Amino acid sequence: MQTRWDVGEPEKPTINIETEQLKSDLLTLNMGPQHPATHGVLRIEIWTDSEVVAHAIPHLGYLHRCMEKHSENLDFRGVIPFVDRLDYLASMNMEWTYVAAVEKMLGTEVPRRGELLRILTAELQRIGSHLMAFGTYALDLGAFTPFLYAFEEREKILRLFEEVSGARLLYNYIWVGGVWNDWTSEQLDRVATFCDTMEEEAKKYHELVSMNKIFVQRTANVGVYSLQDCFDYGASGPVLRGSGLSWDLRKNVPYSLYPEFDFNVPVGTGEVGQVGDCWNRYYVRMREVVESIKIIRQVLAKLEPGPVMGKVPKIIKLPKGEIYLRHECPRGELAFHLVSEGDAKQPYRLKVKSPCFTHVSMLPRVAPGQMIADFVATVGSIDIVLGEVDR
Amino acid sequence: MSTTVQETNSFKEYFSGLFNGISTTVKGMWITFRYVWAVKPVSIEYPEVREVLPERARMRLFNDVQNCISCTQCAMACPVDCIYIASEKLPEGTEIKKTSNGQAIRLKLTQFTIDTALCCYCGLCTTVCPTECLTHSLDYEFSQYTIDGMKYDYLAPDVIAWRDRIVKS
Numbered sequence: 335m336q337t338r339w340d341v342g343e344p345e346k347p348t349i350n351i352e353t354e355q356l357k358s359d360l361l362t363l364n365m366g367p368q369h370p371a372t373h374g375v376l377r378i379e380i381w382t383d384s385e386v387v388a389h390a391i392p393h394l395g396y397l398h399r400c401m402e403k404h405s406e407n408l409d410f411r412g413v414i415p416f417v418d419r420l421d422y423l424a425s426m427n428m429e430w431t432y433v434a435a436v437e438k439m440l441g442t443e444v445p446r447r448g449e450l451l452r453i454l455t456a457e458l459q460r461i462g463s464h465l466m467a468f469g470t471y472a473l474d475l476g477a478f479t480p481f482l483y484a485f486e487e488r489e490k491i492l493r494l495f496e497e498v499s500g501a502r503l504l505y506n507y508i509w510v511g512g513v514w515n516d517w518t519s520e521q522l523d524r525v526a527t528f529c530d531t532m533e534e535e536a537k538k539y540h541e542l543v544s545m546n547k548i549f550v551q552r553t554a555n556v557g558v559y560s561l562q563d564c565f566d567y568g569a570s571g572p573v574l575r576g577s578g579l580s581w582d583l584r585k586n587v588p589y590s591l592y593p594e595f596d597f598n599v600p601v602g603t604g605e606v607g608q609v610g611d612c613w614n615r616y617y618v619r620m621r622e623v624v625e626s627i628k629i630i631r632q633v634l635a636k637l638e639p640g641p642v643m644g645k646v647p648k649i650i651k652l653p654k655g656e657i658y659l660r661h662e663c664p665r666g667e668l669a670f671h672l673v674s675e676g677d678a679k680q681p682y683r684l685k686v687k688s689p690c691f692t693h694v695s696m697l698p699r700v701a702p703g704q705m706i707a708d709f710v711a712t713v714g715s716i717d718i719v720l721g722e723v724d725r
Numbered sequence: 726m727s728t729t730v731q732e733t734n735s736f737k738e739y740f741s742g743l744f745n746g747i748s749t750t751v752k753g754m755w756i757t758f759r760y761v762w763a764v765k766p767v768s769i770e771y772p773e774v775r776e777v778l779p780e781r782a783r784m785r786l787f788n789d790v791q792n793c794i795s796c797t798q799c800a801m802a803c804p805v806d807c808i809y810i811a812s813e814k815l816p817e818g819t820e821i822k823k824t825s826n827g828q829a830i831r832l833k834l835t836q837f838t839i840d841t842a843l844c845c846y847c848g849l850c851t852t853v854c855p856t857e858c859l860t861h862s863l864d865y866e867f868s869q870y871t872i873d874g875m876k877y878d879y880l881a882p883d884v885i886a887w888r889d890r891i892v893k894s
Contacts, residue, residue, distance in 0.1 A: 412804035415847035479757050486767050500783035500861065506847045514852075515781065542753045547746035 360388050363706075365713075367396045373470060374720030376694065378713070380706065387709050390701035392694050397724040405684045410436050410650040411510065413681065418504040420686065421722040423466050426459035426495075427663040428722075429508040434589070435659040435670045436510050439652045447640040448512030449591050454525070454633045455495070455507065457626040461532065462491040463664035464619045464626075467717040471616060472543055474714035475552050480543050487535055490528050494521060510650060512643035526634055529627045536623055544617060545606075553616060554607025557700050557712030561610070567696045570689050571666025572622065573716055576602040576615030583662035595632050597625045612715035619717070651677050665689045665717055686725055690718040783846045783861040786839050788879040789888055792824040792858035795832040799850035799859050807843035808850060811836035824856045834880065841867070842875035862887075 366377035375396035381389040401420065405413045417432040418425040430452055437444065444452075469484030492502045498515055499507035507514050517525075543549050559569070564577045574581055582599040584592045600621035602614030654676030660669035666689025673683040693716040701709055734742065769776055778784070795812035812832040815821070822830045851859050869875050877884055 408804050409802075411849060412802070415804055415845055415849070418847075489767070496782060497779040498781070500779070500781040500848060501846065504845070504847070506849070538756060542756050545749055546753055547742070547749045 365710075373714075373718060374723075376713075376718065376720050376723070378697065380701070380709070382706060385705055387701045387704045387706060390698050390709065392697055394691075394694065394720075394724055397720045399725065401725045402684055402686060406680055406682065409679045410652065410681065413684065414509070415504065415506050418506060419721055420688070420725060421463075421663065421665065421668075421690070421719045422503055423719055424459050424463040424664045425503065425505050426455045426508060427463075427661065428668065429505065430456055431659065431661040431663070431668050432670050432672075433508050433510050434661065435657050435672045436650065436652065438659060439655060439657050439672065439674060440510065440646070440650065442511050442646055443644050444512055445641045445644055446591075447516075447637065448642040448644065450633050450637055451513050451517060451642060452508055453591060453595075454517075454630060454637075455498075455513070457629045457633070458491050458494065458525070460626045460664045461623050462488045464623050465491075467619055467664075468539065468543070468616070471714045471717070472549070474710055475549060477543065477549070480539065483535070483539070483542070487528075487532060490524075490531075494524060494528075497521060509643070509646075511646035512641070516642045522634060522637065525630060529630055532627055533624065536620065536627075539620065544620060550606055550613060552707075552711055553612035553715065556607075556612045556708045557704070557715060558608060559610045559696065559700060563696065563699055564610075567699065568692050569666070569696060570692070571663070572615055572618045573666065573693055573696075575600065576618045577610040578602050578604075583660060583667060587660075589661065594636070595629050597628050600625060612711050615715045615717075649679060651679060652681075653677075660687070663689065665719065665722070666693070668722075686722075688722045688725065690716075690720075690722045694718055694723055778863050778865070782863055783848045785841060785862050785864040785867055786844060786850070786877075787860055787862040787864075787887060788837055788839070789858040789860075790834055790837055790879050790885065792826075792856045793834055793837060794824060794828055794830050794856055795834045796855060798853045798855065802849045802853045804847065804849065805843050805845050807840040807845075809836060809838040809840075810834070824858070826856055828856055837879040838876055839879070840876050842872050 360381040360383055363380045363382050364377060365380055367375040377393040377396065379389075379391040379393060380387050381391075399419070401416050405416055408416070413432065414429055417428045420428045465484040465488045469481035469488075472478075472480035472484075495505055495507070496502045498517055498521060499505040559573065559577050561577045561579055563569075564574045564579070569577070570581070578601060580599045580601045583589065584597075585599050600618045602609045602618055604614060606617075607613045652672075652674035654674060656671065656673040658669060658671045660667050667687070668689060669687035671683070671685035671687065672681055675682040696716070697713065700712055704712065795810060797810050800806070800808040800810050812834050815831065815833050824830060846861070848861060851857075851861055854860075867875075879885070
């Protein structure tokens, strides 16, 4: 029986093939879906010419869970656990954005303590998310130790969240009308201690990674997004700020109680490399951690005893209408477009505008001409979470 | 908009780069080397040493059927529909029992099953429970060989026996 492997002798010895013929073909290389550098199940089809990337095509959908469609069959409270699973590294921010959209349509007043606790959890979550981004980015570039250091600090945040909400990753903590549980003073003291240690740790990370020659060589001048690119593709968050625009929804379009707080918006300055490269994006994140610590300290000073839940009807029914509400999440600008048919218990449509989706679509822009190793650094630097891309 | 790769370095750049590379690496090595003696280990060696879970931790669900009034609010609140409840009317003339917080049990619970494999541990069912009989216990090690084993019938005698171990108050 002839198998497909019995192709006989080659007509021409391969050694005589002209080099021009070798150049004509691009090698297709699949990066993912289980590639560790893609932080999830992103598959990128790379066409390479030797080691240089000619095209990169992201293929999405490996983590698609029909969340948007499924939420049309759930009541407004039941959507919250599903919203958690969008960006599983920043669940608190996801919950808050969704809940804020529902509250705005419902016209609920959130007590001041509840709102401050939301800011507290959201900023803690931002630190946790950026620590994860920092750790895995260093891991992508071959440094294992920063990953462990980052997880040590992140564990403290997760432990606090576990005590206050009951879960470590998918909290279901921010509810329509407020937050589920109140923080005890002992837990708030631990937040204050965490802020102190985190500031020290951030300095350590800068010494260990940010200014390290190997790290700088791998990331500086790599994967440069110009500001025009960011506008064209609609980038937001650290990617946009790394490209030099000071745009933070907490500052520019203030929501919640953020106008009361004093903090800066870190922008890529290009002190190493150039503005818009991987190093600047990374550095913006690390400086945002320090800004978040600033906000947390102010929250702790402002907190006063009081209720954490406002008055919400037992069955939530939204009036007819729609809302588009956006918040600044660790990865960028997350928005929910919520449409209600009027007197319905379920949303008529829930559309998620995800920042990671935009950032994934920016990859083909910067990939051509890069080395494969540099492309890995670029993918890591935009810090995507596939749960949010695919939904 | 292309990344510039510098092909050649000047004499000064070469040596400053060399110095920078060595000094930053040594600095990083020193930071990690301090962990040998100055920092206590943080990892918990799981099967031997177990972390104490916080009071609110949301682990396996437990329903105390003696206090359940079959109101099906938990089943309605569940976003993944993993709670199966069936009940029937009490026969005429039976004495109406009361739950621990004084609510009358007017229906006879014939089935209370939770598919733990489907459960997403969101905690919405426990918050709507009027008698607080449905709670999250602190059990987290309950792997099974088959997926059917994850379905717990809370009316089964062996599952009722968990009560002595789990229920806090």
